[in-house]
Amino acid sequence: MPAVLAVPAAHPAPAAGGELARLEEAALNATTVREQMLYEGWLVRWAPSRAKRARCVNVLGLSTRPLDERLAYCTRWYAGHGVPLIVRLTSIGPDFSLDAQLHERGFVAFDRTCVMAASVVPFTAQAPSGLVFERTTPGRFAQEAGRLQAAPLENLPLLVRDASGECIAAGLAAFDAELVGLFDIVTAPQRRRQGCGAAVLKYLLEQASHAGARQAYLQVEPQNTAARALYARFGFVDRYTYWYRSMSEATPV
DSSP states (O other), X not given: OOOOOOOOSSOOOHHHHHHHXXXXXXXXXXXXXXXXXXXXXXXXXXXXXXXXXXXXXXXXXXXXXXXXXXXXXXXXHHHTTTSOOEEEEETTOSOTTXXXXXXXXXXXXXXXXXXXXXXXXXXXXXXXXXXXXXXXXXXXXXXXXXXXXXXXXXSEEEEEEOTTOOEEEEEEXXXXXXXXXXXXXXXXXXXXXXXXXXXXXXXXXXXXXHTTOOEEEEEEOTTOHHHHHHHHHTTOEEEEEEEEEESOSXXXX
């Protein structure tokens, strides 16, 4: 049977809902896509990207058009790009009945992700001995960080090098008014558990503070306990979740 991901019975209070909607808006803005359109309350996006968030339907509003008609239209649209239809849903709605309706139609749920947020406070970043922080260009970031993990390019691409000049960590800050999103914080396997990830976080948050950001957010899988523990040290707490549904969980990456 397809998996069911429960949506909280209690919807966010209006004030909290507005704040969470703003976080979701900033995360959508931070994702670079090649094509997008609004269709019956859905933001339909596509890019030749590994990131599912760049090639999925995002539910922004409600519609009176029959669901099967909307699904058929979007299925054809994505088929034209050679990829399956993926629907991204969040615990903050607005269509709280859609998850169950997709489940009934055989759409499988996968890749649940937690969105964590924290207030941005002044930091004085102190790198572990021998590390050099380099604010770089998107092209150079893609070349170096691609060895560690594929990442979208936005705003402040950051590389971290050791004393020999080897790139050992990377991170990305996406600024959107008072918010900053932290993406693709990654460390080379041989340098993990040496404080590199924490150093990247400190540096990006320091830059965010200087830029006037008041709140930071990031996205992490719930089973990634090591990363979640690191983020909690910086004040990040769970705010909402999102997940995907598709007719097959084996979607291309």
